[in-house]
Amino acid sequence: MKHPGVLMSESIATTSYTKRTYGGVSGEERSRQRRERLIEAGLQVFGTLGHDKATMRDICASARLAERYFYENFSNIDDAFEAVHLVLTTQLQARMTEAIAGVANDTPLRKTATGLTAYYQFIQEDPRRAQILLLDAPRLGHNNVRQEGSAMNCFSHFMASVVRQHSRELPHDMDIELVTTGLIGLAVQTGITWYHTGFQAPVAKIVDHNLYAWRGLAQWLDIQAERPMQATA
Template sequence: MNAKSPETLAKATGRRYRGVSNEERMAERRMKLIDAGIKVFGSTGYHTATVKGLCQEAGLTERYFYESFANAEALFTACYLHITDTLRDKLQKILLKVEADDLEQATRAGLNVFFTQFKESPEAARILLVEVLTVNRQLEELSLKTLYSFVEMLETLARPLIEQGGAGVPKSQLNSTLLASGLVGSVLYMAARWALDGCRQPVADVVENAMVIFKGVGHCLMNDC
């Protein structure tokens, strides 16, 4: 009979091994696979990735891959959710620090977080903006739900300005969700173009270009367009 390793015994009994529980080790391995997935999916694309290649990037065996994920699609979904959750958390923390009545400062701070995230991780940008639309219908729908969550954040931020309306824009014709959707869409397409060019232009410059759009909408709402 083959002697079992201490780690195997710990896993079988649920005990701690070297001060780390089995659940903690599983979580660490899962995170390694997510990090590897972001790098692989975001550089060579989802459709060229293999479980073997993902495991090699993570430094883990396939046995540990299937411990956490049923297939590459499941890992891709986890990578996508990790990216969007991280971005959402960063945006929420920044916006909480900004004065509620300073819409311009809040918008600039949020845009800086958004574009900096892509600058620091072009692979994440590719997954969020391109690859998620190529996998299957379920992930397309997930990307739309995620987009709506960011629209809701922007709508909450901009609603006071939108509700003021403008001399040439009757309040009855204004729809905060539509306006927020248009603004988020413009930022996403701007980010996609910037990422396509290798994110060469400085983040500060991209933020100021995006601010032109936001300021333009704000001007139309505050004045007679």
């Protein structure tokens, strides 16, 4: 067994080695570039093979990097999936936020349609995103609506704000989380069906099929809002 002093010396030597600059590129920058390559490779592997069939060797082969670089960044294949999923959800949130900001003063239904359009366009642009976001992530628990900061949690907050904007005084017995969870489930399941058909229908049609539920909800809220007035009339 090696003496602790030898191990410490080797650790210091390895750290110094990885921080060296080659060709004008620092060790930190090379590490960042390798991580980006691994995540891009993860998108390709997870997006085409699916989570269950993907392996560390597949990702390394796609990135053209040695296996040791994989373990410099990820502890296992699930850790790599989480990293790829985080990149996609961050991109999706940015896309939806930007789109909705453009209709900030519009009607609740228009905001919803705009957000859903951005959501489905993001999926359609790259079918690999559908495999990861629609098929694997929900099954692996990464799209938990209750998980603060997750894409679905942010989407749920957005939907709740739209519902409240439509009706400032919600029925006292209305569970807003159940409502938004159901609407999110509709968006995801519609997207899965759309993906399996090869995105045959245009995005506008997919959005309209979601809006059936939103229009029904809006009508129901209007009815609930009228009841106190009818009772006092």
